[in-house]
Amino acid sequence: MRSRRALGIAAAGAVIGSTLVAAPSGAAPAQKGCDTRTNNTYDKLLECVRLEGVMDHLEAFQAIADANGGNRADQTPGYEASVDYVVETLEAAGWSAEVEEFTYPGTDVTLQQLTPVSADYASEDFAGTGAGDVTGTVVPVDINLTGDRVNTSGCEAADFAGLDLSGPHDIVLMQRGTCGFTDKANNAAAAGAEAVVIFNQGNTPEREGPLTNVTAEPFPYPDVPVVSASFAAGAALAEPGSTARVAVAFVERTSFNVIGELAGKTDGNVVMAGAHLDSVPAGPGYNDNGSGSAALLEVAEQMAKSRPHNTVRFAWWGAEELGLIGSTEWVAQRTQEQLDEIALYLNFDMIGSPNYYFGVYDADESSFAAPVVVPEGSEHIEETLESFYTLRGEPYDDSAFSGRSDYQAFINNGIASGGLFTGAEVVKTEEQEAIWGGTAGEQFDPCYHLACDSSGNISEHALEVNSDAVAFAVFTYAASTEAVNGVRGAKIPGNLRIPEPAGPEHTFAGPLGGDDHGHDHEHHESR
Numbered sequence: 001m002r003s004r005r006a007l008g009i010a011a012a013g014a015v016i017g018s019t020l021v022a023a024p025s026g027a028a029p030a031q032k033g034c035d036t037r038t039n040n041t042y043d044k045l046l047e048c049v050r051l052e053g054v055m056d057h058l059e060a061f062q063a064i065a066d067a068n069g070g071n072r073a074d075q076t077p078g079y080e081a082s083v084d085y086v087v088e089t090l091e092a093a094g095w096s097a098e099v100e101e102f103t104y105p106g107t108d109v110t111l112q113q114l115t116p117v118s119a120d121y122a123s124e125d126f127a128g129t130g131a132g133d134v135t136g137t138v139v140p141v142d143i144n145l146t147g148d149r150v151n152t153s154g155c156e157a158a159d160f161a162g163l164d165l166s167g168p169h170d171i172v173l174m175q176r177g178t179c180g181f182t183d184k185a186n187n188a189a190a191a192g193a194e195a196v197v198i199f200n201q202g203n204t205p206e207r208e209g210p211l212t213n214v215t216a217e218p219f220p221y222p223d224v225p226v227v228s229a230s231f232a233a234g235a236a237l238a239e240p241g242s243t244a245r246v247a248v249a250f251v252e253r254t255s256f257n258v259i260g261e262l263a264g265k266t267d268g269n270v271v272m273a274g275a276h277l278d279s280v281p282a283g284p285g286y287n288d289n290g291s292g293s294a295a296l297l298e299v300a301e302q303m304a305k306s307r308p309h310n311t312v313r314f315a316w317w318g319a320e321e322l323g324l325i326g327s328t329e330w331v332a333q334r335t336q337e338q339l340d341e342i343a344l345y346l347n348f349d350m351i352g353s354p355n356y357y358f359g360v361y362d363a364d365e366s367s368f369a370a371p372v373v374v375p376e377g378s379e380h381i382e383e384t385l386e387s388f389y390t391l392r393g394e395p396y397d398d399s400a401f402s403g404r405s406d407y408q409a410f411i412n413n414g415i416a417s418g419g420l421f422t423g424a425e426v427v428k429t430e431e432q433e434a435i436w437g438g439t440a441g442e443q444f445d446p447c448y449h450l451a452c453d454s455s456g457n458i459s460e461h462a463l464e465v466n467s468d469a470v471a472f473a474v475f476t477y478a479a480s481t482e483a484v485n486g487v488r489g490a491k492i493p494g495n496l497r498i499p500e501p502a503g504p505e506h507t508f509a510g511p512l513g514g515d516d517h518g519h520d521h522e523h524h525e526s527r
Helices: 042-048 051-066 077-093 181-191 231-237 290-303 325-332 336-340 378-392 408-412 430-436 460-479
Strands: 096-115 132-140 171-175 195-199 226-229 243-262 270-276 311-317 342-348 359-361 397-399 416-421
Touching (some): 051 077, 051 290, 051 460, 077 243, 077 290, 077 311, 096 231, 096 325, 171 231, 195 243, 270 290, 311 325, 378 416, 416 460
Parallel strands (some): 270 342, 359 397
Antiparallel strands (some): 096 243
């Protein structure tokens, strides 16, 4: 049984003054005393937040994935083992820990080829699909399995001319390319399909596996099962004489968030930080988001013996990769009084990308016009993180304040938010290579949402710097959130001062120019 210790949601909070203090650049190696001493200054805490500790947690997540089918996705044994690991780590460090349940609508998907071969294929439904269970003949529509694999499969009604879809169990097989997934599915249903399979295009390594987390516009999908397949599965299903079973059933899923808490000296002002714990089904999620989850664990361990002025609450969210579900449900479960006690929320999602840049959520919109309302106080969080980078002599840039990660539910409720991001599927430019190193022309994370997001898919430098940035921001606001929400706090011992932010590098063309933190949960087009 998982521990479900009561958390004492007596909220406490955090305040920060206009003058920040910090540890000097280039902290010395941590001493043995880190395991026993109270880290009540920046110097002590940042000395003790060690890359070695973060990497230990990362490798633990990797080992969990290795032992559980290669991933830590929600609804898998790998995710449940990750939950247990976080709880055990928190409780061993002296934090309270609670596993909080939430439910959400889900689907059971089956894609099974019956002839000329027998095989079960990995598959997901398309958001908006209908339910059903169809066994019948597979009818390929204008697919291209060779060369560049460019196609317009199912994009026009004319693609279905001459095909016999008059039977009661016809399964239309189409290939990703050119038009939207909904266009393909609706055209197939209009032509008489009782089920639809859309397989990946196969023209690049990124377009080989089964499509995941797929939504599309315009809605709706037809009221028939619409499921995805990999390129290889599509090629097999396209063989003459192919028959298959396609089934989609709607079910209720149960999952878990882990909430850890370190009680403060005051009530009613809580500093929150979070990272999503689940991976995509394709891989272990070493950077996405083992990096943020591991950094939070290391900071929790090193802050465990301190008694912060404001209560510190860390969250490891479930089902983020399915659409920010865990964080959204947790916020929805709070009363307004409980939400009012949350001074701010810090989000750490992908903070060690191997081809990284240092990104800070752009609350002041100096590079990106925010597509959401930026809560008051968020600009100060941005400045705090920027000041840390400036102290360390690390150049940084803006990352769009878009709400496309677990801070969305918090900003929707007017809670000041901020966070860090080191890049995902966007390609690094030559200008960015000159600033942060790495390789221009490659993604910030070449293994984003792939099986290779596994051990070694990390920049240890980025992860080390950002783990300290996490500690710095949490520790700052654990003392005082005055500049964020007006609640006075306590002074952190020591007289070190940090510089004003040096300013972002502005390497992205705006507005909303080219990069975004969080995950692309919406694939609006199939091309």
